[in-house]
Amino acid sequence: xxxxxxxxxxxxxxxxxxxxxxxxxxxxxxxxxxxxxxxxxxxxxxxxxxxxxxxxxxxxxxxxxxxxxxxxxxxxxxxxxxxxxxxxxxxxxxxxxxxx
Amino acid sequence: xxxxxxxxxxxxxxxxxxxxxxxxxxxxxxxxxxxxxxxxxxxxxxxxxxxxxxxxxxxxxxxxxxxxxxxxxxxxxxxxxxxxxxxxxxxxxxxxxxxxxxxxxxxxxxxxxxxxxxxxxxxxxxxxxxxxxxxxxxxxxxxxxxxxxxxxxxxxxxxxxxxxxxxxxxxxxxxxxxxxxxxxxxxxxxxxxxxx
Numbered sequence: 209x210x211x212x213x214x215x216x217x218x219x220x221x222x223x224x225x226x227x228x229x230x231x232x233x234x235x236x237x238x239x240x241x242x243x244x245x246x247x248x249x250x251x252x253x254x255x256x257x258x259x260x261x262x263x264x265x266x267x268x269x270x271x272x273x274x275x276x277x278x279x280x281x282x283x284x285x286x287x288x289x290x291x292x293x294x295x296x297x298x299x300x301x302x303x304x305x306x307x308x
Numbered sequence: 309x310x311x312x313x314x315x316x317x318x319x320x321x322x323x324x325x326x327x328x329x330x331x332x333x334x335x336x337x338x339x340x341x342x343x344x345x346x347x348x349x350x351x352x353x354x355x356x357x358x359x360x361x362x363x364x365x366x367x368x369x370x371x372x373x374x375x376x377x378x379x380x381x382x383x384x385x386x387x388x389x390x391x392x393x394x395x396x397x398x399x400x401x402x403x404x405x406x407x408x409x410x411x412x413x414x415x416x417x418x419x420x421x422x423x424x425x426x427x428x429x430x431x432x433x434x435x436x437x438x439x440x441x442x443x444x445x446x447x448x449x450x451x452x453x454x455x456x457x458x459x460x461x462x463x464x465x466x467x468x469x470x471x472x473x474x475x476x477x478x479x480x481x482x483x484x485x486x487x488x489x490x491x492x493x494x495x496x497x498x499x500x501x502x503x504x
């Protein structure tokens with residue numbers, strides 16, 4: 209028996225790591241990976257609550273989160289490639305205009 | 309007791325991988341540590357009895373999404389992250405923000421009433437039950453998801469295609485606009501424009 213708290217604390221730590229990476233990283237790909245880390249942390253708490261209350265809907269939501277994350281990654285990486293083609297940099301400090 | 313030990317081991321691995329993601333400067337190292345985090349999270353899902361979620365965690369996240377990341381890193385030849393003035397400011401502000409956020413969440417969790425513990429090892433969450441739920445209660449979101457994936461495929465193909473679209477900068481060899489030509493060619497053109 210593992211207390212539910214432990215899972216939630218682990219999820220919170222991972223989410224905080226993701227937020228920190230989003231704030232301190234300057235490479236746009238690493239920022240994207242931090243977003244994935246945050247989504248994973250939320251998935252963990254979904255599964256923990258689903259197991260705790262014996263409701264399978266939480267796991268179905270994890271499935272939807274994964275699908276949305278996959279779509280987001282595909283579009284986001286395509287945008288990164290487009291930005292890199294015009295700017296030739298991956299540093300977000302140098303990408304400070306909305307237009308390409 | 310065995311579950312607690314397994315949970316602790318893989319929780320430590322996951323947190324270490326997440327911290328390594330923050331510390332590493334090269335994107336490929338960050339990507340590999342993110343794979344470590346996802347693998348250990350799959351083990352945590354298995355401990356929670358979510359075998360289907362653990363399987364798709366490995367297949368989709370570690371298999372598909374991270375391969376896409378590594379592919380893009382190699383395609384763009386991403387090097388070590390450059391340090392700028394803004395990154396130092398972010399470093400100074402980021403860690404206190406993380407500490408504050410973590411403390412806030414920990415405080416809420418500690419102050420919460422006893423939420424009980426997870427009955428581990430019951431193997432709750434077989435693929436059959438999830439499939440039944442997915443195609444009965446969540447049928448409409450599931451179909452909407454398929455449309456979303458289709459749009460994402462089309463969008464990524466359009467965005468990443470090498471053909472210059474109308475959103476991108478005009479090509480340098482293209483004929484410049486007459487207004488730019490006037491501004492570029494100096495005094496006599498401007499005087500000629502005034503006289504005309």
